[in-house]
Amino acid sequence: MTTIGTVLVTAATGKTGRRVAQRLATGSADVRAGSRGGAVRFDWEDESTWEPALRGADAAYVNYFPDLAAPAAPQALRTFGRLAAGAGVRRLVLLSGRGEPEAVVAEGALRESGVDLTVVRAAFFAQNFSEGSFHEDVRAGEFAFPAGTTAEPFVDADDLADVVVAALTEPGHSGMVHELTGPRPVTFAEAAREIGRATGREVRYVPVEAGQYARILEGHGLPAPAAGWLADLFASLLDGHNATVTDDVERILGRAPKDFTEWVKETAASGTWDA
Numbered sequence: 575m576t577t578i579g580t581v582l583v584t585a586a587t588g589k590t591g592r593r594v595a596q597r598l599a600t601g602s603a604d605v606r607a608g609s610r611g612g613a614v615r616f617d618w619e620d621e622s623t624w625e626p627a628l629r630g631a632d633a634a635y636v637n638y639f640p641d642l643a644a645p646a647a648p649q650a651l652r653t654f655g656r657l658a659a660g661a662g663v664r665r666l667v668l669l670s671g672r673g674e675p676e677a678v679v680a681e682g683a684l685r686e687s688g689v690d691l692t693v694v695r696a697a698f699f700a701q702n703f704s705e706g707s708f709h710e711d712v713r714a715g716e717f718a719f720p721a722g723t724t725a726e727p728f729v730d731a732d733d734l735a736d737v738v739v740a741a742l743t744e745p746g747h748s749g750m751v752h753e754l755t756g757p758r759p760v761t762f763a764e765a766a767r768e769i770g771r772a773t774g775r776e777v778r779y780v781p782v783e784a785g786q787y788a789r790i791l792e793g794h795g796l797p798a799p800a801a802g803w804l805a806d807l808f809a810s811l812l813d814g815h816n817a818t819v820t821d822d823v824e825r826i827l828g829r830a831p832k833d834f835t836e837w838v839k840e841t842a843a844s845g846t847w848d849a
Contacts, residue, residue, distance in 0.1 A: 578665070578743050579632035580604040584616050585639055589701050590669060593735035594635050594742075601743065606631060618650065625657045633665040633742050634658060636684065640800075642670050642677035643807055651680045655687025663689055665748070667741045669734075670695045672753060673816040674807075690748040692741040697755040697816060700728040700837045703769065704846050712769060713847050718780040720787045720805060721812035725759030727819045730832040737826050752822045759817045760834050768835055772842035775849070784809040 581598055585591040586607035598605045608616025608627045616627040618639045628634065636654065638647055651668075658666060668684055670677045672695045681693050703712055711717035734754055741747040760768075766779035782790070784805040791801035823831035841847070 578603050580606055580630055581742060582606045582608055582614075582616070582627055582631040582634040582663075584608050584618075584627075584635060585637040586612065586614075586616075588637060588639075589699060589705055589731050590734055590738070591635065591637050593731055594738050597735055597739045598742070601739075603743065621650075621653065624654055625661065628658050628661040628663060631658075631661065631663050633667070634663055635738055635742060636666055636668045638669075638680070640804070641674075641807065642668075642680040643674045644676075644803075647676070647680040648683040651684040652686060655684045655689060659687045659689050665690045665692075665742065667692045667694060667738050667747075669738070671811065672697055672755075673811060692747040692749070693751045694734065694738055694741065695751065695753045696734050697729040698726045698812075699731050699734075700756070700832075700834060700841075701731045703765065704841050709846070712766075712777055713849060715776055716778045716780060717766070718782045718787060718790055719762055719812075720782055720784045720809040721762045722781050723761055723763070724812045724814050725761045725764075725817045726812060727755035727757070727759045727817065728765070728834050728837075729754050729756045729823070730837050733823050733827070733831045737823060740826055752826060753820045754823050754831070755819050756831050757833050758819060765834065765838075768838045769842070769847065772838045773847050 581603045583591050583595045583605060586595045587609045595605050595607045606614050608614045610617045614627055615623045617623050666689050670681055670693050685691050702708055708717045737752060737754060762779045766777045770777040788801040788805035792798055
């Protein structure tokens, strides 16, 4: 591992940011964990927090919220990149999505900064069932999503974090686009059955249309425009075009990515899905 100095981790309390920060902290890096309420303030909705968080950093993990496909993302990433370059940041690693044309536009906007950039495009996280939007529904025994019968090669967020740390701290990643998946595609119905077997109770997947899912999100308190946009994004990503598997995790880390079944067994043993 190369000594990189100070690394800003944006969204450092989230699924990937937390894991990246933890791994960097065990090495030689000085971790600057940026979040809305932490010691290092960083908020994607408050541009005034960006430059102070970047000042003095050598590298940054860039995890844009809510998603790189959002309409505001290209301009935000363009501004962030300009500020990063001005602050003397030498390396950026950007979390992106697989098969998102709008996200590619945002990637290009950040690339305009001229700072060495590595893009990490990820499949749907396995942890969305245990830490994300499905968690409580899975515990309750039923979750809905606009994925139909499409299979997705769910990727373990721990594998992704290991790749991000490698890209931040090791040579050979500048200018690269890494596309991360798990070792095999799994349908959402199969995922529900796997979780059910591991927890010893029934877990059902209910396929819904994007409009129905938007109303579900609204019921959880999301404003209608945001709910509609997010539901349409999920439906477009889970139409089958992302079902292929890549070998990038193994190529970068020298080991196979964690299989979904193994991840489910480990997660069930942790008690996170206990009723």
